[in-house]
Amino acid sequence: MADVTDPRHALEIENLTYRYAGAGEATLNDVSLTIDRGEFVVLAGRSGSGKTSLLRAGCGLVPHFHGGEISGRVFVAGRDTRESGPGELADVVGYVAQDPETQIISTTVAAELDLPLRFRGDHPAERARAVEEVALALGIPHLLERSVATLSGGEMQRVALAVALVTRPPLILLDEPTSQLDPVAGDELIWLLRRLNEEWGVAVLLAEHRLERCLAAADRVVAMEGGRISFDGSSRDFLTYATENDAALATPAARMFSLAGIEPMPVGVRDARTILESQGFTGEVRHSGEQFGPGPAEPGPDTRGDALSVRRLWVELDPGEGPVDVLRGIDLSVNRGETVALMGRNGAGKSTLLRAAAGLVDPVKGKIATPGGIALLSQNPGDYLVRERVGDELSGPEAEAALEAVGLDVSPDADPRDLSGGERQRLALAIALAGQMEGGALPGLVALDEPTRGMDRGLKDGLGRLAKNLAERGAAVLISTHDVEFAAEFSDRVVLLGDGELIADADTATVLSGGWYFATEVARVINRPGLIRVGDGAGLLKGSAPVEGAG
Secondary structure (H helix, E strand, O other), X not given: OOOOOOOOEEEEEEEEEEEOOOOOOOOEEEEEEEEEOOOEEEEEEOOOOOHHHHHHHHOOHXXXXXXXXXEEXXXXXXXXXXXXXXXXXXXXXXXXXXXXXXXXXXXXXXXHHHHHHHHHOOOHHHHHHHHHHHHHHOOOHHHOOOEHHHOOHHHHHHHHHHHHHOOOOOEXXXXXXXXXXXXXXXXXXXXXXXXXXXHHOOEEEEEOOOHHHOHHHOOEEEEEEOOEEEEEEOHHHHHHHHHHHOHHHOOHHHHHHHHHOOOOOOOOHHHHHHHHHHOOOOXXXXXXXXXXXXXXXXXXXXXOOOOEEEEEEEEEEOOOOOOEEEEEEEEEEEXXXXXXXXXXXXXXXXXXXXXXXXXXXXXXXXXXXXOOOEEEEOOOHHXXXXXXXXXXXXXXXXXXXXXXXXXXXXXXXXOHHHOOHHHHHHHHHHHHHOOXXXXXXXXXXXXXXXXXXXXXXXXXXXXXXXXXXXXXXXXXXXXXXXXXXXXXXXXXXXXEEEOOEEEEEEEHHHHOOOOXXXXXXXXXXXXXXXXXXHHHHHHHHHOOOOOOOOO
């Protein structure tokens, strides 16, 4: 086994080409990339561009676990991945997958964190110290004695990251690590990674779609397209590249600046405000009563509770330490034809509310009803994928209609496990809706729990159009999401939960403007009541009407 005691690079990839077993085309095409020790690199690109496969190659899962055909060389801390498998590389590279629940194998969180240290042969005192330190760093000491089966999606993501970091590897690879985290936790995670990067010297390669969260922390951005590297440079140069070549990769603030004709491209909210202030725009609220957005919705027909009716709902769950009130006294009505974003911090009760609506959780008090029925897509797309071929998961005219509706075009012979995270998510959504898209009555309520994991902005826009289409056809669409930008585009209304209670329920423009965290990037750059979308912001900066088609 090749082992360099003082490797010059944390990761070195030379002319890597890779094809999954049974795939018609290569997923990676002649990729060469070097990550220096202590570097923080963001990996950008559309869903299916090859980001996940590149990360898998960087930790030895490709080809040792996934098989297939490979050429070229990959070195991790000087070790050749052809000669060292994932287990042998675990002390020099940590990996957090898109679906962290597949990485957890122990019964408790403490045991899971201890496992890689035990495999490495560390002294019990060293193991105990390392587990305590990583738990404190990630804010999860209260989870150490919890059963992993009781963790929420966001908690699972933090635990998986802690497992990757507990051995203090010189390189960590992360695939959409903020996808299930609320805005506060997502920002905290990015800056925690930056702190670990600066203080511990950990090299970070982070694949992310919500680039507004992480570009300000990055030393460098690498973008992929069609399995190849299409850009490699600074964050600001990347935003210029994105606005000129693929606006779906640009952040909302960068798109707003581009449409308004303002330069340079802003790397984060602080940078955007600084640039605008230097050009004479303060971003302060006008006191003339100017209001952006549609304003509060007008009362509709008398159909309250038509799709979802919740009255004084209390739900109690036991996470392993005794019963806990997860939902307390919820009153909520959702009408047919509405598109509603269900938001709130991790653990606020969003998933529990959707599960209760689907009859998967029994309330201890109160009532919840879906008079027209409900179709629920849960957080984990793997729950829906049980066969080895896409064509076996879905077949027939109804399946074709569902696949077309979610914008998924893959071979029926493809293995669902080899699809990108965004593709698996869309396949699961198609399975949940199959038979209801064409030729049959839709259920009264279509509920989706965090459906945008692994999706780029273009796919999210498509999902938003699908939600609106379902609403136009008479269904209520209720989507639980941490993605503020997605909520701003698809929803008419936002319901905000906090610690099991309903704390806000109003039109989207009202809820998602004027805040610090539950606010769009445009709203945080320009503080105007109701201004949450790129087109409105660009129009204001140009002194004109909103820019049409800008999102």
